[in-house]
Amino acid sequence: MKYLLPAILGITCMLAVAFTGCTVTTGGTASATSPAPGLVGGIPPAPTATLSAVTEISASDNGRIVPVNAGSLLTLRLAENPTTGYQWILITGKGLNITRDVYVPAEATGTVTGSGGTRTWDIVALRPGIETIHATYLRPFEGITGNETVFTVTVDIR
Numbered sequence: 001m002k003y004l005l006p007a008i009l010g011i012t013c014m015l016a017v018a019f020t021g022c023t024v025t026t027g028g029t030a031s032a033t034s035p036a037p038g039l040v041g042g043i044p045p046a047p048t049a050t051l052s053a054v055t056e057i058s059a060s061d062n063g064r065i066v067p068v069n070a071g072s073l074l075t076l077r078l079a080e081n082p083t084t085g086y087q088w089i090l091i092t093g094k095g096l097n098i099t100r101d102v103y104v105p106a107e108a109t110g111t112v113t114g115s116g117g118t119r120t121w122d123i124v125a126l127r128p129g130i131e132t133i134h135a136t137y138l139r140p141f142e143g144i145t146g147n148e149t150v151f152t153v154t155v156d157i158r
Contacts, residue, residue, distance in 0.1 A: 017117075044069075053156045057153055073099075074078040074123040076133065078151060081116035085139040088119050093131035093156055097124045 046119055054070040059079065068074060074096075092098060092100060100122035107115045123133065137149040 020034055026056070027132055059151065059154055062151050063153075064149070065154045067158060068125045068155050070125055070127050074125060074126045074133075074155065076121045076153075077121060078119050078135065078137075079112065079116060080119040083113045083115055085141065086137055087140065088135045088137050089140070090133070090135045091121060092111075092133050093155075095126045095129045095131040096133065096155065097126055106125060125155060128157050131155045131157060 006017040054069050055066060055072060055074045057066060057074055057076045066074070076090075080086065080088055082103065090098070090101075098121055100120070102121050103117055105115060105117035107117075118148060125131070131154070133151075133153045133155060137151070138144070
């Protein structure tokens with residue numbers, strides 16, 4: 001019974017990735033597809049797209065709609081404390097591509113229990129449409145308890 005909830009969560013996440021082509025990260029970058037060299041998420045950028053525009057997203061944007069242009073870079077920063085077992089599980093839609101996923105501890109060694117830090121993702125808006133960034137903060141080994149912190153932003157790509 002203790003492993004039932006983590007198994008259900010894992011199967012649900014795998015099915016979501018398989019059927020929607022979403023990108024999922026758990027402390028490292030993973031993608032449902034392997035892009036060809038020179039392509040972002042396997043899709044060439046729109047001809048007018050530029051990566052010069054950067055939109056910063058943080059916990060204060062939870063529940064908001066964030067408008068961006070196709071080709072724009074979004075940088076999402078959320079507080080994380082993996083020294084206590086907690087981490088963000090991030091899921092994005094097909095029109096978003098995670099290009100960087102890094103954790104920076106608040107204290108120099110990053111090994112002091114309870115010290116925490118910041119998880120940062122760089123995400124490229126690939127093409128026009130409405131996409132979602134959804135993250136759940138949990139201890140993966142505990143499974144879903146119902147008390148998880150969730151973060152959701154809707155991205156309106158123009």
